[in-house]
Amino acid sequence: MTMRAWSVSLVVICASAGATIARAQDTTTAPGVRLGLSYAAGTKPGVIVLPVQDDYGDDSLRIIVQRDLDYSDRMTVIALDAGTVGSLEPPPGEKINFPLVAKFGAALLIRMTPTTQGLHVAAYDVARGQLLQSEHFLFDRRDRDWRFALHGVSDLIEQWVFGKRGIAQTRIAYVNNGELKIVDSDGAETRAITTGRGALSPAWSPNGGSVVFTVLGNAGTQVQELDVRTGRTRRVSQIRAGLNITPIYQPGGNAILYAQGTGNGTDLVLAALDSGPPKKITIGRGTDNNSPSYSPDGRQIAFISGRSGSPQLYIMDADGSNIQLLTPYQAGVRSYRAGPDWSPDGRAIAYEQQMGNFQVFMIDVRDRVPKQLTSEGENEDPSWAPDGRHIVFTSSRSGEKQLWILDTETGRARQLTHSRGARLAAWSPVLANPEVGTYSQ
Amino acid sequence: MTKKSSFLFCALPLALAGCFFATKSDFDNLQMQVIGARAGSNAADSVQRAYLVDMSRTVRSLSDSINALSKRVGALRTANEADLAAMKEDISQLQDLSGQSERQLRDMRAAVEEKTSQPSQADVAPRDSTGSSAPVGGPGPGQLLQAGRDQLLKGGNVAARAAFSELIAKYPKSDLVPEAMFGTAQAYAAERNTDAADAEYAKLIARYPSSPRVPTAMYKRALQLQASKKTADAKRLFQEIIKRFPRSDEAALADERLQSIK
Secondary structure, three states, X not given: OOOOOEEOOOEEOOOOOOOOOOOOOOOOOOOOEEOOOEEOOOOOOEEEEOOOOOOOHHHOHHHHHHHHXXXXXXXXXXXXXXXXHHHHOOOOOOXXXXXXXXXXXXXXXXXXXXXXXXXXXXXXXXXXXXXXXXXXXXOOOOOOOHHHHHHHHHHHHHHHHHOOOOOOOOEEEEEEOOEEEEEEOOOOOXXXXXXXXXXXXXXXXXXXXXXXEEEEEOOEEEEEEEEOOOOOEEEOOOOOOEEEEEEXXXXXXXXXXXXXXXXXEEEEEEEEOOOOOOEEOOOOOOOEEEEEEEOOOOOEEEEEEOOOOOOEEEEEEOOOOOOEEOOOOEOOEOOOEEEEEEOOOOOEEEEEEEEOEEEEEEEEOOOOOEEEOOOOOOEEEEEEOOOOOEEEEEEOOXXXXXXXXXXOOOOOEEEOOOOOOXXXXXXOOOOOOOOOOOOOO | OOHHHHHXXXXXXXXXXXXXXXXXXXXXXXXXXXXXXXXXXXXXXXXXXXXXXXXXXXXXXXXXXXXHHHHHHHXXXXXXXXHHHHHHHHHHHHHHHHHXXXXXXXXXXXHHHHHHHOOOOOOOOOOOOOOOOOOOOOOXXXXXXXXXXXXXXXXXXXXXXXXXXXHHHHXXXXXXXXXXXXXXXXXXXXXXXXXXXXXXXXXXXXXXOOOOOHHHHHHHHHHHHHHOOOHHHHHHHHHHHHHHOOXXXXXXXXXXXXXXXX
């Protein structure tokens, strides 16, 4: 029974509550119902990506898609030498030799064929020896963002297989020597989006169209908003210059929640972008309350507060009431906690905790049991990927501070940036329009 | 010449003749008297000086004592302030931890209920007539509360309300009923059914006035009133929160909102 392949990921994508599971096994013909790939339960399915005609060496379509699927941590990319993988491509008019493909341990076979208008992508279920899904993508390699568009193809392949879109078509904003930069989720295409110094705490808008951040100047810190598509920046006029830190967007995108320092501590303040004066969400009575992070439904806020002594992780309702301590008390230990980020699926909150040096933890919102995610070097500033599985964070494990990505399920980590001093990363939502410009501050 | 001038003219030679006839011993006597008077005055001065020096010493010592006392009072005040701040922190921590422990206890209770309800559900009679323990075959109040909360977290608001409502109906005397009512209100609020949420909060405040959920429920009601432009009612409720629960977070928030209303 254990060796027997069985079908997993039965995904009902029809929104109708009355929809019934289709009888047909063919995923491409049953509207509203899709059966996923056949592979052994509890394993990562193996995938082989066939070579693409007229591809470009190291930056080939095949390599990019393979890398995306590998970085998803949901599949095992089977590396074959050029001769072997070439032999899997059937001659024109002949069928794919699925038993041979299966012998290499693949459950999924990807075939990409350039066409006059773009790229035809087909995914095959090797165990069943049939087409899982195929689609034609408008794609032009001369486009500035062709790599990013290709990441979208990888994400869709993941959706065909697991019923959940991947995270390749996302970007990560971060601070590097006071400059705000953006990098693709695979570590390519790094670009500076501010030219001035003093940028801190970037956070993406819910639709990925803009980034809010603070700029440290002579008059204190000012909250600014950058339109990622046009590259234009504006000062958020509703927020006066002062000690304004850790801004984030409200899930609706029409207000900014930030921490405002005064002579009497720091409090969270909500500033609507259209009208009305900013209003306080916490009244710390002289203590510091900062680093807010909304739950995905916008009903709750995680934040750091020193109200009971050392900074701890709290949650509260979005109106500031119903405050609860989230991180458990340890007798005799007053460990410092900071930088919370609520996962996009709402299940957990990632944060950093001082244990001599800083390490990244996550805590389940339901059970309230913390789990240590890192231990090598110093690790801080976690930010969740839209899949609620991967985390980007700053780590000194390579000897200097760099951004790393961790799969919280397998513990696999990979280095994202290679320029010294990268920190304060913020992972974007899945981006629909990937245009990125530059601007002068 | 007048009469007055002729009198002066006769008297002056007589006075000059008197001075001429005073003896040397008279001068010596006078000198001795002057010296004696001067010595007496000096002695009085030195007594007075000694007295003043003594006074000055006393004043200085008094001043030093006052300074020392003032320093001690200052130190005591600082220590008291530090103690008060530490006490305040401890109280906050205790409040936070008591909330956390309460939650942990509820979780444990749900787990225990789950375990005890598993074996032979057929022939066991209800153990508690107060209605706070699990009846035959059904989940206990802790389990129902946990189930409702889990649904709330997942966004299953209707299912959450069903679980809370079952708890309230089956275990009307359970100490978890206020929690279930609060959860019901939250589920309604998540569905943007503000009227139903408000009614549930009102019910909770009226039936369980000493529940720790009351300040939050009152604050949410006041915000709802403010949003509905019933400013006077909102103001009254904010003031009531401050009066009834002055140490609560909601009291501080209410104070802030009152200032914005003014």
